[in-house]
Amino acid sequence: MSVGPGAESVPAGEHLPVTERVEVRSLAPAPGRDPALRALADRSREAGGQVGSGIGSLAATRGRLAEVLGLLPRPRIAEPAERLVEWTRDGVDGVELRWSTGFGAPSSAWLLRPAGETGALPGVLALHDHGGFTRVGREKLADGPDGVPSTPTVAREELQAFRDRYYGGRAVASDLAREGFAVLVHDAFGWGSRRTPDEAIADRFHRSVDLQLAGRRAESIRDGAAAAEVTPGQRSELLTAANEPQLAKELGVLGTSLAGLVLRDDLIALDQLAAATGVRADAVGCFGLSGGGARAVLLAAMDDRIRAAGVVAMMSTFAGVLDGHADQHSWSFLSPGLSRVGDWPALAALRPALPLLVQYAERDELFGLAGMHDAHAILTERYRAGGRPGAYTGTFHDEPHRWSVAMQAELRAWLTVALA
Incomplete structure (x- = not known):
């Protein structure tokens, strides 16, 4: 396999990890595991009124989320996104779209539909993962006009190896489109067309x-x-x-955050999907694996246009993440101050009538099993208290941090019902 001019060869399956676990031996607990510091922080958050404390409305909580993340205003859609390339392949009609977010390079996206279908369809935002693989975004989830995509810096073999490892070898957005959905998959801030050179x-x-x-x-x-x-x-x-x-650090100085800019890009993509011809405005959902699941939680929390959300291998209490897993996560998830608004499952349950599917990978290297079970209990109780216990579905799978083909089939079937 070669990647770009002058590249050296490397086995396609050996995706170089971005981070390596380092075992630290010390007699003293790390600050995040210090019981006294945790108790002090818990009291502070409770006094500030987390989600579920009975303090504040949905609008007020959204305001706090926007403030903590530094969510910047987004442009109004004055005209449709630029259409670049159109194709039909393997039962899917695709079009490449491009739009400005108001700064940096334009965002590139693919809008996929069942081949030949012209009627209004449920719309879904397919949100790519973090994965320590930022040279591509949308290409992780969808095939392009030539099948498995390649770019100037990523060969087909490398991309397919990544899909094999985390997605059961599938182009999950293309699979969903074939089943009767209009699927938009875009590059978020920091990936693909929106990556920092x-x-x-x-x-x-x-x-x-x-x-x-x-x-x-x-x-x-x-x-x-x-x-x-x-x-x-x-x-x-x-x-x-x-x-x-x-x-x-730089984004913090500007009053925003990595998670805030990714959310802003996702909200702009939601604007584009909602404005697209042939998409049912009353039936729009989102889903994602790992970092894409984190994006789905925040997007669904912040915008009522999302009518169903799927979160894959991205659910735990924050305390569970602190128990030896924080070093494995990105600033796009562990955003400073986010836990002052609410624990992660509480944020996922911010709209307890929203159909929500959470798929837990029991052998996930990025989360502890106890944190997953605690999150499942919180979500179950929040939805029960909200009067819609059946709107939440949590399923546990004997898998590592990946989205198996069987899990994908479960989500597709669930979305078909949730967005009917």
Whole structure:
């Protein structure tokens, strides 16, 4: 496999991880695990009135969410998105769309429908994951005019290997379109067309990544193993990961956040989907795996146009994440101040009449099982208290952090009913 000019070869299945777990041995607890600090923070949040405390309305909670995330105003749609390329392939009609978000590069998207279908259909936003794989966004979930896509920096083999690992090898948005939905999948801020170019990242992060890679090579040689080859694309992913805390700092100075800008891009995409011809305004949903599931929680919480939401391998209490898993998550999920508004399952239940499917992966490396079960209990109780216990469905699967083909089929069947 080669990625771009001058790339070195690497087995397609060896997707270079962005982060590596580091075991820290200490007699003292890390601050996030200090019982006294946790108790102090709990009292502070309770005094501030979290979701479910009886303080504030839905509108007030949304206002607090918008403030904590630094949600910036978004442009009104003055004209339809630019249509670039249209195609029909494997039972799907597709069109490439492009629109401005008001800053940075335009967002690119694909709108998919069943081939030949001209009537109004339920609409769904398919939200791509984080995955430590930022050179592509929409391509993770959908096939393009030539099938499995490739880009100047990502070969088909690398993308297919990623799908094999996390999506059962499937293009999940294309599969959903074939079943009778209008599916919009777009690049969110930080991915694909909306990604920060490597040349915009500070030199010190370039040096840091190169030192990291040199250390890996030296360790391999010391252990008598062949030095691992790293493609320019894989180096680029390490660079983006190293830069994410710096990006979060800069966005904080501007009064916004990584999660806030991703949510803003998702709201703009929702505006585009709602305005598209042949989409039922009364039947719009969203779903996503991992970071895409986090996006689905916030999008559904903030906008009543979402009538159903699917969250895959992205549900736990925040306390469960602190128990040894915080280092594995992005600033796009663990946004500063978010827990002051509500625990993660409480935010997912902010609209307790909304049809919600949460699929838990019991062997998920990114979450503890106890945190998942606690979240399931909170969601069950919130929906019971809201008078619509049947609107929440939580299913547990003997899977690691991935979305199996069987789980995908479950969500498609559930969406068909929820958006009927």
